[in-house]
Amino acid sequence: SSACGLPAVKQRFRPHVGIAYSNRDTPAEPIIQRVTALRDLPPAEVSVTDLRLVRLYRDGRTYQWDTVAVVSLSA
Template sequence: MWTWHVTFDGDRGADLHALAAAHAPLLDVPGLDVVPAPWLHLTVHGVAFTDEVDDDDVDRVVAAARTRLAALEAFDVQLGPAVLHGGGALLPAAPAEPFHALQRELRAAVADVLGPDRVEGDGAGFRPHVSLAYSNRAWDATALAERVRAVEPAVARVRVSEAQLIRLGRDEHLYRWDAAHPAPLGRSAR
């Protein structure tokens, strides 16, 4: 699937990687698949399955997104503290509004190229977060909650200066991508 993500590789993800590493041993329990550091991401908006768009469409969506994101400022965000639920463990993003603005522009870029009828969902349920672990069967969040709450520091701070259109797959209980097309936020200076 082609989807817009914020990824956290290199220096921009150092705080997040440290926080995820502090949580990893606690979340390495039956029923959870811990997300390795290279695959930490924040999903912003799905575009289409790879067999539904050709390379020219992908290039045009990226170009449209780059044009639209040029009007947005880079922003700082806090991820965490961790929340456990039936779907796994995640770090909510705050403030959420910059991610909503990012999603609106990316959805508009998809509509510009593929048409409004090809834009997935309405965006109303978007809750920006980074998943630390995904559930692969039923598990007991109560048993981990107190230990997870004790992780210090409880939050990571990151700067978001671009979105990435990635070709995403999920094999062996892990989301991975093998192609990334960056779309920088235009006003990325600190």
């Protein structure tokens, strides 16, 4: 399929989302080993209908976000 009228291109790039937070010092090696093992999982197919630019901020002890802009990818 295509987005915005451009032809789909197969790439080696693997889109991903990574979120991590630690409020204390901890050895990195055990975390690196666990995340490395996740690379062997099969890819998941998803449909993306829009892109959103968000403003991430911290309010007290929680993270929150506001949507700043939305770009629709559907026809």
